[in-house]
Amino acid sequence: MSQPRLHLGVFYTGVGQQYVWQDPGNADHTTIDTFVEIARTLERGLFDAFFLGEGLRVRENRGRVLATDVAGRPDALTQLAALAGATTHIGLVATQNTTYNFPADLARRLSTLDLLSDGRAGWNIVTTDNAWTGANFRRGGWLEHDRRYERATEFVEAAKAIWSSWSDDAIAPDPTAAAWSAPGSIRAVERHTDLVDLTVVPTLPRSRQSRPVLFQAGDSPGGRDLAARHADVVFSANTEYEKAVAYATDLRRRLAAHGRSPDSLRILPGATVVLGATAAEAADRADWLRREQINPQRAIGYLEQYWGKDLSAYDPDGPLPDIDPAEGELDPSRGTLSIAHRTGKHDRIREWRQLAADKNLSIRELVLAVHPREHTFIGTPTQIADQWTHYITTRAVDGFNISPYNVPATITDVVDLLVPQLQDRGIYRTHYETHTLRDHLDLPPL
């Protein structure tokens, strides 16, 4: 087998506490200029793809919009269509959920992006089910949690049917033909189940890459099974080396169960990258980043979510609030809390009090200690390139999907400092040899 290649994407949600908006290196998150600059920088860095997250509801704290984090973002598919007109090579991937979209509508919008970009579109398939997010949609909270992957599977299968409904030679080659499309060359698609109901004559042919590349991010057994059945790429949370190896092994076993070859799926875990000229400088920067991301106001806000009370009068550098939290559990329908954190609030607060007492922690120190950490690669470009070479040559991953903490600075650094090191090690392209996203990712043809 030839030397495996590392594939890189950037996952830009454009909202959330990872963005250090206080830093002057962080550009405006609303203007199109920022998005065009990122996409063009990624093309200079020969990246495979630029991902946008999906917004369904603005994050809140105690019934009001959360004030401390970057919020406000464009519709992903609209923004990517704009970027299709401003770029030439980068893959353009939209995160879109299968619960609060109509399958025929979403399939057509994705197909449109794929044709406008001449085969550079991707769809990061996610599910959501909760009533809190659903309050913005016609059928808020309609889907039972246990059935969300059932709906997702039927949705994806309907989309695939729509994308393959035109024969390859459907469109007449010549304006003197009897008809624009050959009779019988476009097939209607119908689905009538309790989860997907549609009747449509699709309006679009296949693209240069046939159809959008399918990404899947869910890590539950249902998510892994959907990935093994339908995904071309998984965007996993298993970034740490041992976890990545175990995940790859599990997923390749599931692929075999669906009759797919191990090479028909790319694995790109999410990653944060903090670079420095020396290891010590990188470590200092990572520490600065963590302290900016969990600044005093966010530390208070984090506890307020669990206490359910206004804690703004408490000193972030002082002891934990002495008042009792509000009765009752957290709202289980909140989409912005992980499922594991939606119950057991009172036990969690008791543990925190014990931890703070044992280690004499202030509010902010406690939140720094207990706030979930994303896996971060911290080091010099040489160190990280060496680590990634180990990941790729042992096939633990096929690449990484990098989450920036400020834009465009994080991305510019990766492109200018890390990419040349990867190229020196022979694991990264030195120019685009391919045109479509599917081909960038070395996926087998459809």
Add this chain to the structure above:
Amino acid sequence: MSLFLAVELDGAGAHPAAWRASGAAPGSVLSPNVLREAVALADEGGFTLATFADSPVPPSTGVDVAGRLEAVGRAAFVSTTTRYIGLAPSVPTATTEPFHLAAQIASLDHATRGRAAWVVEGSGPAELATVGTDGPPGETAEVVAAVRALWDSWEDDAVIKDVATGRYLDPDKVHHVDFTGSSFTVKGPLITPRPPQGQPVVLAAGGLDVGADITLLDAKADVAAARAAGARLVFAELEVVLDAHKPAAARLADLNRATPWNSRRTRFTGSVDGLVALLADLAGTFDGVRLHPAVLAVDLPVLVDRVLPSLDVPARGDTLRSSLGLARPANQFETH
């Protein structure tokens, strides 16, 4: 008297057989480059607005064009390669979520720095079947009202980036909209900050009664009645077939031999001078005209090269609202 000029740029042109007369491969109706060039020509030619017709079902189920790119995607695709022209995709109210629709048009407005518009479309049974809905929901005006509320859900100065207090935004300026319609509710706020125009421009056919900024009426319709009913700007719908390599009447006859052009819109078939005279006449009653060129590849260059230079075409501003002389609206949630 000046007249705002809009042009419909769907497919190969408004005539169903336009694809036969475009001098290009039939598949070029789906070509991004052909789209980009047509919009660029309309922008350079001085049109105030380009519209992009759309529907979730094929434009033709007969012998003509069966393919169409989704309209918001088409408009967004040309957002960074155009400068002055407004971009108005058709989006039906029933076959996408009102929340997504509001975010799509708001995002188009951000991407164009304030040149977005929305042509409101109702839906028939075939369109509704694509989302598995039986019968028309009769909620078009409610969807428009929900979308307008969502566009206002962020006040203009909601993002404050106040480092001293650690606040990226002022939560008092980002609002739940709590819209309640007869068959749906929307909580809000929108995921997207308020569009540059505040409210992107809304266009709708006269019969829809949705409080549009631009009401589209046939060129022979009764403008006074529409104005009495509260219409703001009223644009005439006009099909055009112009003299080119052949006289217009002969071009139309050729096209009609392939597929008869059956439509209820008023049609002008003739010379540049004749069209200029008709438009001058329409300027007496209408605020603008939306032209539906029979064949874009033939009629659009004639419009740009010969018709627009003969007219008193209004100068365009930095946003579509300013081009149209429409004020930037106050925010319905602003309390001070």
